[in-house]
Amino acid sequence: MLKLAECLAKHLDDYRSRDPDLWLLDADLGDSYGLTEDLVRGFGPRFVQAGIAEQSMVSVAVGLAGLGKHPWVFSFAAFLCSRAHDQIRCGMSQMRLPVTLVGANAGIDGLKNGNTHVSLIDLSLISCLPDVDIWSPASEVELRYAVDTIIRDRRPAYLRLSKFGIEGSSSVDNELLELRDGTDVLILSSGIASSWALDLAASLQNRAVSARVIQVIRVKPLPESLQQIIHTGYSAIYTIEDHSKSGGFGDLVAHAYPDVYIRRLGWPQTWFPAELHTANLRGRHGLETEGLAYRIFHDVHSQ
Structure with a gap:
């Protein structure tokens, strides 16, 4: 089945040479959603392995955004939106800095790993914050449209990804x-x-x-x-x-x-x-x- 986070990693790799401000930050879960060794090696110093520390990772991303970079922050949705909510609130939302949060395995997908990995409140946590766009694509084509728009607009954003996608339309030109x-x-x-x-x-x-x-x-x-x-x-x-x-x-x-x-x-x-x-x-x-x-x-x- 189509894994949306793996598709996202490929799309961002396409932008790597075209957008020198693009950075990736990972909470030591990259092997779960497609941040391969080749992709990480391609980004070189623009990849940060933050470890299991979502709060610190978002804070680092906020600092990078303040310097004019466009960081994309990866973790499971259940961990990213809950653990780092204060950093998202103060750094991204209030400062309106263009950090993109990628919440993988959103929804019920994480159930096989236990209740702690299930993310059924992430939208409520992020939607209550002003000036943070929220995207929830279902297919690779929709994901590509979301990525292109997020990179173009450079706004604070949360990209909610289920583990698996569906077969979608051949083209998307709207939200x-x-x-x-x-x-x-x-x-x-x-x-x-x-x-x-x-x-x-x-x-x-x-x-x-x-x-x-x-x-x-x-x-x-x-x-x-x-x-x-x-x-x-x-x-x-x-x-x-x-x-x-x-x-x-x-x-x-x-x-x-x-x-x-x-x-x-x-x-x-x-x-x-x-x-x-x-x-x-x-x-x-x-x-x-x-x-x-x-x-x-x-x-x-x-x-």
Whole structure:
């Protein structure tokens, strides 16, 4: 399967010779997400191995950004956003410095390593900070678009990466992407949950419910073009995400459009598992395809 962080490493290597201000910093997890020896060797002194010390790593990146560099900081999302939150708040957000945080294995992906590695609150931690853009691509093409935009704009940014990606469109030229057309309900997705959304739309089609699926690549700030889509007129609008329903993508959409009722689908705060199988965990919390399709079908026909 496609590993998004490995794709990111290749994209950044393409920029290495063209952008002398590009730096990479790693919290000793590079072998988990594609920072190969060849890539590290290519960056030479512009690569910093910070070790298991996210707070210090972000502080070093902030210092580099203050000197005009563009550092990209790598760790697991669960560690990066939680451990280094104060450094992100004071250095990146308040100072508006162009550090790019890369949170790998975001969402439920880290479950095989235990609850501590699961990242279902990272969006809420970062979205509460002003002037930090948040990107959540689902495919390599979307990731390339996000990388190109982040490097061009040089703004504080958080790039949220699920471990695996999906097969996406051949081209992306906007912060959102229509994955499936439909007329009855609108499903807005982010990251790997776009694959859940597509499976859900197919199941709804079997129930004679037509679902439009929009993958939102930049979740903060939300794309301006989303406004017209939101107000097109649907029986119901849903967000679906591999994140807690509290403070995640759905909340960002709901706060941006208070005049529209947004039904939020995501993990509950009490998600802690007794086993390590994501499919079973989705079923337990009503996030499996058929359970969601049943809920939406009854939502539509109860109006």
